[in-house]
Amino acid sequence: MADMNPKPWSETTVVGKGIPRIDGRELVSGAARYSLDMDLPDMLYAATLRCPHAHARVVKVDLAKACEMPGVRAILSDADKEANVPWFRKMGPPGANPQPVSRLFDPHCRYAGDEVAVVAAETQEQAWDAVQAIEVQYEKLPFLTNVEDALKPDATAIHEGGNHPGQPNAYSRGDVAKGFAESDIVVEETYRTSCELHTPVETYGAAVRWDGDHLTVWESTQSPFSIQSGVASALKMPLSKVRVICRYMGGGFGSKQDTNKFTVIAALLARRTGRPVKYFLSREESFLCMGNRPAYSLKLKAGMKKDGTLLALELNAFGEVGAYPAGSNPVGGMLRELYTCPNVKTTEELIYINGGQIRAFRAPGYPQGAWALEQMMDTLAEKAGMDPVEFRLKNAATVCATDANKPFTSNGLPQCLTEGAKAFGWKEARARAKSDGPVVRGVGMAAALWSNVARPRSTVIVKYYLDGSVNLNMGAADLGTGMRTIMAQVVAEELGVPIARIEVENADTGTTQYSDGANGSKTTMIDSPAVRAAALDVKHKLLEAAAEQLKVPAAGLTLKNGEVAGPAGSPPTKVGQLALMQMQQVVVGVGVRAPHPSDKSIRPFAAHFAEVEVNKRTGEVRVLRMLAAQDSGRVMNRLTYESQVIGALTMGIGMALTEQRILDGNSGRMVNANWHDYKIATAMDVPAELTCLPIDPHDMEVNSTGTKGLGEPALVPAPAAIANAFYHATGVRPTAAPFTPATVINLLNQGKRQG
């Protein structure tokens, strides 16, 4: 039996190369068919009536006029028995079966955006028109747009039992009171972040079709297998009768892994009408309803000795969960793990408000946690009279404090800090900062880690055809990272097949094997070893067959370009000529992902450096350049690696400077649900100099490809690095994100008054 979980390669010929995406041509030419492009013969199109009020009760829905509108084929509302599907469950302890808190068309509408009815019509325009003709009587209720109000004793209860969806997430080690008592320097500060919205280029939705009792779903999703199980459970169907496909997708960033109402509603409408149904949300609806990175207030207290030894960290954090319970958002993760600190206490709580609910968003919780912790580290370094890089090096964690103090499979944090500083020209840039005149300049940095704790689950099939071409069959979706290309490289590396002869078939629950969703920055680290194992299985079978046929030991044989080569001198044998191949026509290898090592912890690390310019007259902040030193283990493909890092830095600039959902205090409605008023960083805001510096500490322990995960850790420290650069330039700390020109003017004025 071949070793299916060997150590990572010491040298590679294909893996690591900056190979352009195998599907790049389809992606840029418009040939790629996204789920949003799925138009089937006979298709109906759906549109939603959403509650326009921040908090209201539906008293009466009159569909009579809407039913008479041209093209209308069905309207689904809470009046329909089959729409009585429970939705959103209370957060509970693991293993518990938490109670649902609402249903598909719950008459208790808890934010401006909740679904009241959905129309299916012959055209999208007819569906939108019919929505306008639905008459609803609402009873308006008092609403809450922020946590402070939601925590007041007389606040309106968004759910039965009040505005706490669950217990606070509490963690403690050591004794923080003792730690602060022993500290020479104690600093306390409250940091704030704003609610950020998901803006993937492809909006949200699904196209569905019934064939008898079998349902096919084309959905824009990171997690086809989660959608399969979510839809099967909502409609009480066996998994085998639900097929979910996502060939291409236009971004997800965490927001496309949950099962959505739209898929279940589309399936119900399709069943009723006997027609395929396409139900995609508009951009405005995507802003309102498809999740966000929650706003947080983070009260952080830190204590250290005079020499800069960190002694205690205490965090009290409140975030907005929105109108419904949702997954955790561990803002305390960085505090618990990034630095050696004997006394740590973190309390995190999410509170209901009348707004769209949170969803996973590129490193949930971590950029907010870094915003607080890494600005605090900057302050502490200054008080200790130390360089920020030196201060972090002194305190950098060497073991994983939340995981039984296990060592890391690899720890590139010190290298991220030192090599990043060197490549950025940190010392020189720090020294040449400019603090006089109306336009000032400064540099700052921040560090981070990301906590990959997911169980690795993936099965992969590799089929080797008699002509030496290969089909790679795997469940994972490529959410835009270039995953398909990376996996083809792994196959090419092991089987000696040119990339062009490899077909990657993925993200189809009907025809591919199980993989967890493309999330948590774990697709490459979880699936690439399974791909390698499947390729090794094929190689083993082919070489064994060749050895038997050629009567030589398998150990001396190699496989390349569809030929098995023997010891020097002997002529190569075409794989197609092997008796095994003649009999089977195809050789199939199966790879199953091995578990994580049990005695080590897996963490990717990062250190970011930023140089900014601040115009003190206009409040404008320009990021002049950034450098991201990332330890994500092996670089599988230099091009896709850089694309993750550049995208993440761009997102970091948005979080620091421009992005925020605005809920109007008078109406409770979101007033910037469009790309004009909700400002993500564009080419105009991003510096030409975004440098990606991979730090590869040659992790031989993590898995058989040496990879740790990149997409999320590449974002985490970026906003805080920009904030620290702003402080360096101005001497004023921007505790609240984003610091827009108006905020900057206020900050600078206050700073002057205080100073």
Ligand code: MOS
């Ligand atoms: Mo991610 S936010 O786990 O896709």
